[in-house]
Amino acid sequence: MAEVPPLPRYSIVFLSGPADAGTRSMLPIAQELNRRDHRVTYVTTQEFAGRDVTCGVDVLVHASCAAAVPSGGPGRCAGPQDPVLVEDTLDCAESIHAAFADDVPDLVLYEDSARITARLLTCRWKRPAAEVFPSFPGDFPAADGAPGSDSPAPAGDCVSGLPAGVRERLFSFVATAANAGLSPDDFCTRPEPLSIALLPKEFQTDGYSFDGRVAFVGPCIPERRMDERWLPPESGLPVVFFALDPELLLESGPEFLRRCVDAFAGKPLHVVMSAGGHADTVREAAAPLSNVEVHEHAPRSVVLRCASAFICHADLNSVMESLYFNTPLVAVPTGERERAVADRMVELGLGVRLTPGAAEPRALVDAAAALVEDRETGRRVREFQRRARRAGGTRRAADEIERYLEWIYQP
Template identity: 35%
Template sequence: MDRHLAFVSLPAHGHVTPTLPVVAELARRGWRISYATGEQFGFEVEKAGATLVRTSTPAPAAPPPTVTGPAVVASFLQRIVVDARTSLPVLTAHFRADPPRAVCYDATSLAGRILAAETGAADVALLPTFATNERSSPFARAGAPPPEILAVVREMADLAAAHGVELQRGVGILAPASLNVVFVPREFQPGADTFDGRFRFVGPSPGTREDDGGWSPPDEPVLFVSLGTAFNDRPEFFRTCLEAFADRGPVAMAVGQHVGVDGLGAIPGNIDIRPWFPQPAVLRHAAAFVSHAGMGSTMEALYYGVPLVCVPQMLEQEANAGRVAELGLGVRLDAAGITAADLRTAVDAVTTDAAMRTALDRMRTAVRGAGGAEAAADAIEAHLTT
């Protein structure tokens, strides 16, 4: 039988990037991989050894908002609906002519779940964040969804039902797949012992990104500052960082695509500001990471044993930051009203706390021992032989 796999993901860094080392490992093992996502990820997909199947999910109409809330969550869920409606005709036509053995889809991809059901291929969900079930959900404290979110969930349910797929009720959106590959280690997953054998906690894989030559490390450990690739339009936050860390050693600060460096004022000589940095390459040389606590960034920090100063911007990041603080791997700050003194105190704390250093070393061992891309590929191959 043809060794063909389909990967399906929303066109977003936090969803595509964790999967690419798995794609590369499967390609190395002789699998032929078709990866369905947005054209902007074509270079990375093909570099990993897959063939791009271009979807046409429209980009958000405006930059991410500076204030998060139910409307933002509803907007994201609406993107999932739009992605499914626009992608399914492309996916159905492509994979009807070239059927895959399995559909490995981002856990938020309704299109991927429907494609697996319609083709009869094995279903493999790829989870870039915490797994959830009836007994363990880091998002449960959010309470009942507000009306604007429920309206979109109903729309998702109707679309799924039209394709013979039933949405899960109560926990998450889509029910677990027959195999669920989670890109966090068991030691970081809340309630890990409540998940059955359908869940494999493999942790992150930096892949070739840790050897990116686009940045030369200084002679001493660097402080890294980044709010990730989405909710990063925070010029006031970056100005506070400039005040906090001027003349305190080398700083690498990623401000994203929305913040103009010229509008931040005078830049201290010790701070290197760019839209983006090769994150794993910087974290290899980092003393601390001031971060939005997105799961990809959190996992990469823990992979290198870097303490976190978490400044979460949205619910998912709040959950990640809470887990970081709970396990003694960093501290959490409130993004509202944060001061330069708050940032300096937090960085000093995480870089001098001996107990935190012990916890970080223990978690780094766990993260690296989870197996990463090789463990994910092993799980997928084993699933296809059962």
């Protein structure tokens, strides 16, 4: 008689924005919880569905949801005032709700760009949630009551400016939560009982002030896939991993990458360039060179294990992954969050920062070459690597989520 497989311990749905950085951070946690016999459903777009399936978790494919980043932290109004954005978010929430009509999840785990959709679903389902911060936890109530505030936004602030038809649709979606004292205003966020911060507490400027609701677990590194193969150069030259998106810089397109290839020509460095959709064009420029190789998507974790410098945008995921593998950074931030991460990185002495306007090919080459020779920066990066790994990573994140579930559901 065939054995009946054990029932999953808990059902957990993951929500994140359709972006590579969020997916790289969230999938390792989903895999670990799946490995622990929880039923994990990862909500994603078609672009990322294939990658998620190979990780062994259940996948729910939907059209791209509005990845609206709330304007305030917990306790602040997160409801977008754009009616079209609200309706797009409702479309997404309704489709996810319909997919779970017969089996409501026990927990919604969401990355902050999917916060509005997640809050709508938790209101409708009357289920708990936990938030994952892929960047600094913002405006969170501290252990001593500062700097954040636990007070919700004033009633009606998040919905009062919306057209009547949109307000009615919003009220209709969360109407079943009314008996629990909830309303559409509850999609303005408040601190969850558990939040997962994907950085060590030492990287957070005021990390000491956060209470136990925030678990600083450090970087959660994706597991290496079988198709991720790369060999270090036989030349023995220091490896520089180059992963700048030229479309985010002042000079966009393959011409910028070709100029970077020319700038690295003949230097005592081996450059691994991740060029995305420009790979074929840029590869032609690099063909005569022995010290530059061009990939559409280089296996980041594999290359960083051997790299002596990483040239990238300063999203926290890239910075944490680089530090996890003991690699100093040349960071070119292009947004407010990235600038905050780059500033903290420089403050801790873990690399250098260039503005997009200053990130000319020659400046990038000089910065990378200097980092390769900078022993003091290398020492600080090695020390921070130990702190990042001691934070616990994926396993600790899963431990914290399991403890939270047991606290909620166990008598």
